[in-house]
Amino acid sequence: MSNIKKTSTKRQSEIVSAESTTAINEKLLGKNPSKPMKKIEIKNVHCWYGDFHVLRDIEMAVDPNTVTALIGPSGCGKTTFLRIxxxxxxxxxxxxxxxEVMIDKKDIFSRELRxxxxxxxxGMVFQKPNPFPKSIFENVxxxxxxNGITNKKIIAETVEHSLKQSALWGEVKDKLHKNALGLSGGQQQRLCIARAIAIEPSIILMDEPTSALDPISNSKIEELIYDLKQKxxxxxxxxNMQQAARVSDRTAFFYLGDLVEFDETKxxxxxxxxxxxxxxxxxxFG
Amino acid sequence: MTHLDNELGDLRNNLIEMFLLVQKQLRKSMQALEANDQNLAREVLFNERRVNAEELKIDRECENITALFNPVAIDLRFVFASFKINSHLESIGDSAKGISKCILESNSKFDPDLLRDLQLLKMYEIASSMIEDNMYALQHDDTNRARAVFNKDVQLDSINRDATGIIASYISKENAAVMPLLNMISIVRRIERVGDLSSNISEEIIFYVEAKVLKHEKEKS
Structure with a gap:
């Protein structure tokens, strides 16, 4: 009898914990946990530079913690799209x-938004690594x-954490106060990624981040992208088509200002x- | 025409050559069977080395294109399909070799009545036309022609099913020479196998052109 009672109490606690997990999932992910809230939603977006209609009627939804590759020939509007x-x-x-451009369900072009x-x-990482002419530490x-953070301990911890996340800590931990311009191109680009993630963004934009790098640095950045998408x-x-294929979950192909196809990279x-x-x-072509 | 287009074109041409080679091997083995031409059967065995060499050459081409050009989409499907078609064609070559071996083992002319009852020549004509269909389908990206192969395979299967009973009835006759009859059943099975391999090739051509996977599907056409 006591065994039955024990089991039933255990089962009850399992049910309670299962229910609370569901409740948490619903709260975090919306009613249906299998359909997480979109990180980015774009509807009917058109862009112009003066009279030049550079992007036409773009619709896209991006899931959180995913990598989306934007591909297309030069002048197709993909960088304009990224910089939106x-x-x-x-x-x-x-x-x-x-x-309409929504990030976390908030219109980023609303008047209230700063x-x-x-x-x-x-955060954003550009084609050419662009560290400041300061020390490695100061860059991050x-x-x-x-942003007004003055606590030295918090700053030091964040710098270390960001450099670790960008897979650079091991290479620079003994020369944090050396000038960042002395680093190699690949290290400079990872430093720029560390600088971008130090302020804890939720989205990272990358505009051809490896086009100026050698193959080893290129593959380090690609591995880093793979790791960073967890967060x-x-x-x-x-x-680079192969890069898009290797690093992204979904790929968007732009051509002459149109989003021609957006689907699973596979x-x-x-x-x-x-x-x-x-x-x-x-x-x-292209 | 890009560099990759040229490489893919060469791969396609080499596959067509492989089709022609194994079709010729099969034809010679059947001619050897009809005429009990032991020399021709030996020639098929000798030429098997060429089939194997061609197979290795095409394998290497597929490997090089994948490594050097990183093909995607339809190009990737073509390279994958070519790799498998190549292997199926080599197996068709093996079937021709197997038929020739049976002829050499029997060492005497097969009973013409038995050949007629088994519809062996009809089987060969169907199998050969399946190879022809696939060769045309690959040359012209014609999936209708590739699909025609599936119905022909059904015909081959039906003739193959009847063969066991026919051979059994010949074996049960008085003074029947059993070994040639056992060799004959082996030949029938090998031609039927050519049909199965041709169906597999058709599936690969459809996969390459239409990106549809028909493997293990019951209703293919």
Whole structure:
């Protein structure tokens, strides 16, 4: 009898814990846990540079903790598309955007939103490594100091953590106060990634981050992207088809301002639905 | 025409040559059977080395294209399909070799009545036309022609099923020479196997052109 009682109490606690897990999942992920909330949602987006209609009627939804590759020939609008998310296009004269761009269900073009707050949430890594002419330590600490963090211990811990996350700690831990410009190109690019993640963004934008790097540095960055997606949502512009195939979960093919195809990377590279996508990825145009 | 297009074109041409080679091997083995031509049967065995060499050459081509050009989408499917088609063609070559071995082992002309009852020549004609269909389908990316092979395989299977009973009835006759009859059943099975391999090749061609996987599907056509 006591055994039955024990079992039933255990079972009850299992049920309670299962229920609370479901409740937590629903709270975090919405009603249906199998359909997590989209990190980014874009609807009917059009962009212009003056009269030039650079992006036409773009619709896309990006899941959290995924890597999305943006591919297409030069001038197709993929970099413009990438720079929508940290509103860097706003700095270009004559740039205009119509449509809805939501990050975590919040309209990033609403009047209430402060662009600086948005850019804290959306980090960016550029084609050419661009460390500041400061020490390695100060490069990573820069964003923290700008954001008003003065506690030395917190800064030191964050710098170490960011350099570890960007797979650079082992190579620089003994020369943190040396000038960052003395690092190799690949190390400089990983330093820029460390700088971007130090302020804990939730999205990282990468604009051809390995195009200026040697193959070893290239593969280190690719491994890093693979690791970083556990924590961040990544959008990457690349001209390297194999890189897109290796690092991304989904791939978007842009052509002349249109989003021609957006699908699982596996599908895009084995059985694309659109002939233009097939011709581009097989190197028959572009 | 890109560099990759040229490489894929060469691969396709070499596969067509392989088709022609194994078709010729099969034809010679059947001619040897009909005429009990031991020399021709030996020639088939000798030429098997060429089939094997061609197989290795095409394997290497597939490997090189994959490593050097990183093909994707339809190009990747073509290389994958070629790799498998190549292996199936080599097995068709093995079937021709097996038939020739049976002829050499029997060492005497097969009973013409038995050949007629088993519909052996009809079997060969169907199998040969299946190879022809696949060769055309690969040359012209014609999946309708590839699909025609599946119905022909059904015909071969049916003739093959009847063969066991026919051979059994010949064995039960008085003074029947059993060894040639056992060799004959082996020949029938080998031609039927050519049909199965041709169906596999058709599946690969359809996979390459339409990105559809028909393997293990009951309704293929």
């Amino acid at each position: 998310f940290n509103r860097m296009n706003d700095l270009i004269e004559g740039f205009r955007l119509e449509g 662009v600086n707050e948005l850019r804290k949430k959306v 600490a820069y964003g923290l100091r700008v 961040y949502t990544i959008l990457i512009v690349t001209h 599908t895009i590279f084995t059985n694309p639905k659109n002939e233009k996508t097939q011709n581009y990825i097989t190197g028959r």
